[in-house]
Amino acid sequence: MNLGLIPPSLWPRLPRRVLHDADATGVGHAGISEAETNDMITNSRTPVVNVPHVRALRKAIGPNPPVLWMLAAGLAVGGGGCATRRAPSPLEGQALFAALQQAVGAAGKKAEPSLALVKSEKSTPPTRRTVGGVTFVMRNPADISPSGGILLTPRGHVLVPGVIKPDQDDRLTVVVGETEHVARSIKVDDTLGMTILKVDSDEAFEALDLADGADLAVGEWAVVLKPTDEDSAFQKLSLLAVCQGEKAGRYRRFLLNQPLASSAGALVVNLSGQVVGVVDKTSGVLSINDVREDLQRFLADATGERLPDEELQKKGWLGAVFEPVNKEYARARNLPSSALLVLHAARNSPAAAAGMRAGDWVVGLNGKPLRLSGALALEYFSKSLRPRAGEPFGVTVLRHGKPVELKGTYTKAPQPKTLRAEDLGVTVTGITDSMLFSQNLGTEHGVLVTEVHRGSPAANSGSARQTLIVNKDIIVELAGQPTPTIAAFGKVLETIRRDRPPVVLVKYYRGWLTGYAGLNLTLGEQNPASQE
Amino acid sequence: MKRLQYLLVASLGAAVAHAQQPAPASEDIPDDIVRKVDPSVVAIQHETAAGSGFIITPDGYLLSNGHVVRGSDEEDPTQPAKSITVILNDEQKFPAKVVGFSLDPDVALLKIDPGHSLRPVEFADSRHVQIGQRCFAVGMPLGLKRTFTGGILSNVDRTDLGTETKVFQTDAAINPGNSGGPLFDHNGRVLGINTYARSGANNLGFTIPIHVALTLKDHFLAHGRFVRSDLPCYTTCELYAELARALQAERGVLVSAVLPRSAADKAGLRAGDIIVATDGQSTSARTRAELLDYNWGVNTRKPGSQISFTVLRGSPGARQTHTIQAQLQTMELLPRYGFHAGEIVEHRYDVLGLGVRQVVTASRILHRLPEADGVLVSTARQGDPAGKAGLKGNDILTHVAGKPTPDVAAFQRELEVHLARGAKAIELTVVRGRSTRVTALAPFYGLRNIRIALVIPARDAEHVDLLRRELLAGGATLAVVAPNTPTDGSRHDVILLAGGPGARDLWTDAETLRLVKEAHAAGKVVAAVGPSAVVLANAIVGIEGKKLTTTKADSAEIIRRKANYTGKPVETDGKVVTTTGFDRATVRDFLKTLDRIARANR
Known part of the structure; x- marks a missing residue:
């Protein structure tokens, strides 16, 4: 450095x-x-x-x-x-x-090897013009300005702010240390506003450790690490900056007193070397603590690797559905404007176990009154909290006007099982109480269709307008046998595989009404070997 | 003998005619057929759209499509267009009245008074048609009157459009404007009413069979609307090959669904039953067309009549026969879905941005609504109090300030109690999906402290409910005054006279005339809807030259009193506000103007 x-x-x-x-x-x-x-x-x-x-x-x-x-x-x-x-x-x-x-x-030392400079060049070089002995270099306006990038894997996946669509044929150059490499964009995440590039190289890179993250307090010093290149306008520096506040939202963004407009992609660390965040296109520092999970998921999508299961398993679940209080109603009933109405406490959930009921007004969490109001309150509750399974919680609710303290422990979220029934051509999942409520399903004694496979027996209705089975249908009977759970469905599927009937009867709920379909199991993808 | 000879000749003639039934060798439509059908086809025009139609009786009944004559009132989709003109093929024009119309099946019955006998069409047997049969359409595509287009019947069992009955498909050119016109067979007999065409495609036109239209015609004449019998259970699926095989049932009508606690449930029908006979007649629906025909057959029975089903129940191979007796109910009013604009009137409070309708079972199924008793929110405008209260379309409002409101009348009653007292926040209990919450509606009372006297004519008062609820929702202090009642004009800031044919009685009502005269002299705002404008002309001193408007029929009275009749939908002259009261939209515009002038005059 x-x-x-x-x-x-x-x-x-x-x-x-x-x-x-x-x-x-x-x-x-x-x-x-x-x-x-x-x-x-x-x-x-x-x-x-x-x-x-x-x-x-x-x-x-x-x-x-x-x-x-x-x-x-x-x-x-x-x-x-x-x-x-x-x-x-x-x-x-x-x-x-x-x-x-x-x-x-x-x-900045620990993070330095994981920093990269990302440049994009159109095939035309920048125009140079010499006037009076001075050479002016004009970058073509269509060029994407150079930005910082962060190496996330040893194989060379680089996180870059901004959206660089994979099909654009800009030549992307990534400079790590002293070496230049060619890279291409492989995945874009619109919510994050970031892109993952893959560097074409056999070299092993130093991936940045995202786990050791920290937040910035107002007034705290931070170091902005911008990678450099002699040709570009940047200098490889560490810039000292001071945190002036943070912007709330889905991900918090810290505001520094430095102008960061030309530092997109720079890494920000605190004076202890812990990663604070990444400078994004809005000139705020995207908090690594808030964005880590989504970043890991984004990376997993891009590399095709599964997320470490422990991450998912550690995430805590409350099992309650909230809605911000309507301003006029809060005014009329003298409720705090940050109150959240409990719409539903799922069966066997920590919320239900703690005694939370639909109709309660949540006014405090862990002893502190809720401060944000409206949609922000909801976001805070669901995103910024980041509870872990096993963590205790305390919620203050107003019930019939009186405050009640409810205590409980976050648990792991129940993951409904999914089954991919290739013979029929549907992917089904079990139905939890939460799903029944949030999706307003017709029944919970069945399996929910989440995908109808193209060209399969379930899709072939003989009519171009609609498939026989559609997404959100709930299959309650298969071949005359009830299928209230995935396990039951799986058992019936086995007998179908064994007996190989040419048609099978399905009874389903579509909205409030039941319906029947006859699936022709000879249709669908033909196995070439069997076509004699 | 002579008579017998005559009959013989006649029958011979008929035989000869019969022999002529197969299509002529040449492609031309014979000249005599053209001359036969030409006078029967008419053009229909109204304030917003135009189409075709045809004459079915000599005294002036016509058939056309429902969508040609429908009105554009969002709140009341059962209203047809207001000023419909029928133009015969010789350019004679007559005003027409709509006897009844439906949007699916898309049929309308109109009546004109031609003064002379008209040439009606002949009807073909549309239950026995064949694919490939020659046919021709007559109508007014894109305004081109008396256009004949020809083709064949491309298909006679078309169910893919999602209409209630099957339709014929033809490749005779059907264009916008052909709607409502007849499709003739090669003998000049009507096969159906041309209704739909696939835009962007070539030669895909669709025609409603005439036997369907004639059934609807009988309903319109008898009841003014199509009164369906409710099939107690839902038969939504025909027994296509795989289903028949999976159920191991080669014939019958499958009962797809039975709603819990419905009439079908109580009668003993169950989902999965296979109806093999209805009223002793063997019934089967292996194709979609057969299924639609079966449903049509049941829907067109008389409501209240008995029906018996013979059903097979149980798993294949272990089936038992049951006989179910049920009574057909009248089907509820239809909500808006598919081709239907709905038959349910919306009660809208425009200043609140809130519109409510009654809930019907069909709505519950379409939108997966909960079982709650209440009124359905059909309009909740963002930025208005309803939107700010967090209301959304298809919410069910079950209580107002804790009092239950199972229907629209109760809802209006409860809401207006709070509006009348100027409540800052009116609590509403909202059921949405599987959740219930209470929210608060905070009206903005623009007309606060403005006292309005609403004079209602003794009979046929029009738009009274609309005027009343909008003024209340605006926060005005509203007093409803019956005619011929002594009223102290000084206690009101605005005198508003409602419209309707009964308003003509007000023209000579001494109390009303006095009230208006004194109010105007005292500088108050006086307003009138429709024929009541003549009261203003009668009562106001110095009306000469003042701009007034009223219904066209009563304009002569205004002119006779030397007032300046302008004919605009809403007219103001100083503090005198009048409107023709033509339709709901006009009355809403009038209320906006009245609002502005009343507040300026505060």
Whole structure:
């Protein structure tokens, strides 16, 4: 990692009242009031946290207790509290600065091998024009600007912000370390707004460890790691930045005081080297903690590998369906506007076990009142919480106007079994109480059709308009035998496979009405060997 | 003897004619056939659309398609178009009245008063037709009157369109405008009513068989609408080859579904039963066309009549025969689905963005609605109070402020109690899917503190319910006044006279005239719908030159009193607001104008 000198123009903008003579060092803080700073000064005789950058600083500066402790306290707590009464001398300042640079460099060291620069070139080279002895290089407007990328697997899958469709024939170049490789886009995720590229190389790469993630508090320092290339406008730097807040949403995005518009794809770490997130196209830092799961799923889709089952199994399940309270109703009934109505507590779910009932108003979680309202409250409850199976929860509900505390433990979500019946041409799944409620199904004593295989007996109705069996039908009887569960369905399927009848009778629910279909089992994919 | 000879000649003639029945060798439509059918085919035109039709009786009954004469009222789909003109082939024009219409089967019956005898069509036996039979269509494609197009019957059992009955398919050119026109066989007898054409395809036209249309004609004459008998169970599937084999039943009609607690359930029918005889007659539906014919046969029976089914029940090989007796009920009004625009009137509160209808079983099945008793939300506009309350289409409202509202009348009653007192938030219990929640409707009372006297004529008052509920939902202090009642005009800011033929009685009603005269003199807003505008012309001093509008029929009265009759749908002149009251949309526009003027005059 080249640690160039940080140009002054890139120094974090600092509130003037705190700077005093610390201006020259570029060390200061943002976001902490003077009063808090004074507190830190008076209360900190011992280092608050023993972190590598503090050790580096200590080594660099030598034993100078007041300044050292102040710095340590400030940097560790999330902002260097440095309203010194006594200005450090220029020599001390330079040493301080050098130590800071070292610390910043160390922070990025672990992640550096996993960073890549992604460039896309159209086949036409950029136009160059020489005017008066100066050569201007004009990038063609259609080029995708270079961005950072992150290596996710040793085989060379790179995560890039933005959508690069796989069928575009732009030549993508990925620079890792000193080497250039060719890459192509293999998968796009529109929700994340990211693309996964596959590098054409036999080299083994260093994948970034996404597990060690951290969030940024307001006022906390972060290091933005941007990969570079001599031809491009970027310099390989670590940029120091300060967190100014976060944007709520499906994934949180941290806002830094740096302009990040040209840093899409850069990795952001905190001063301990933990990954905070990735800079995305909206110039926010996409929180790795929020996006990790979806990223892993995206990667699994792209590489074709299964997600580690432990991840799924660890995810906690509550089993309740909520709806935000209607504003007018909340006003009329004096309910908090962040209240959530319990629409359904699934049978045998943690919510039901805790005593939650449809009609309850959820007003608090784990002792704290819900703060967001409307759709955001719902998102917070379902996405930002990230409960683990086995974790306890406490929910405060209003029942008949009185608050009731409910306690329980998250469990693993029940996964209904799926069965792919090739002979019939349907994929079916068991029906849980949650599904019955959320999809408003006609019955739960059957198996739900989730896919009708093309060209199969279930699809062949002889009419171009509709297949015999359609998605969302619930099969309740097969060959005259009831099939209330996947297991029962599977048993009947076995007898069909054994007896090989030419037609089989299916009884199903379509909405509220039952219906019958006769499946012609001789139709469907023909086995070439049997065609004599 | 002479008579016998005459009969013989006649019968010989008939025999000769009979021998002529196979199609003539040449492709031409013979000149005498053209001259026979030409005067029977008419063009039909109204304010929004046009089509064709044909004359079926000499005194002026015509058949056409339902979709040609339907009106454009979203709230009341049973209303036909308002000003229908029928144009004969010699360009004589007559106003027409719709006796009844249906959208599936797409048939309408109209009546004109021609003053002279017209040439009706002859009917063919549409139950016995053949594929390949020559036929020709006459109509007004794209406005081109008296267009003859010819072809063959491409198919006679077409069920793929999803219509209630099977239709004929023809390759005689059917274009927009041919709707409602006749399809003749080569003898000039009507096979059916041309109804559908596949747009973007060549020569795929569809015709409703005339025997279906004639059954509907009888219903329209008797009841004004098609009154179906409700088949107690659902027979939605014909016994196609695989199903017959899987059930091991070569003939019969399969009962696909029986709703719990329905008449069929109580009578003893079960899903999976195979009906082998109906009323002693052996019945079977192996093809879709046969199934539709069977359903049609039951639907067209008289409601209330007895029906008996002989069914086979049980697993193949162990079947038992049962006989089920049931009574046919009248089928409920149809909701909107498929080709149907529905027969259920919507009660809409425009200022709330909320419209409700009654719930029928068909709706419950179509939209998978819960069993709850309530009214169905058919309109819930975003941005209006209904949308802000979180209401969505197909929600069922079961309670208003805790009071049950099992039908529209109860709902209106309960809601209007709260609207009248200007409630800030009206709680509604909403059932959606498998969940129930209570939400609050917060009306915006634009007409708050405006006192309106609504004078209702003694009989046939039109749009009264619409006026009343919209004004209430707007927050006005509404007082309903009967005619000939002494009323203190100073206690009201707006005097509104409702319309309808009964409004003509108000023209000379002393109390009403006094009320209007005093109110206008005091600078209040006076408004009138339809014929009541003449009351304004009678009562207001200095009406000369003031702009008024009213129904066309009563315009002469306005003109006689020297007022300025403009004929616009809604007219204002200072504080005088009038409307023709032509249809619901016009009355809604009138209410918007009245709203604006009343608030400006506050």
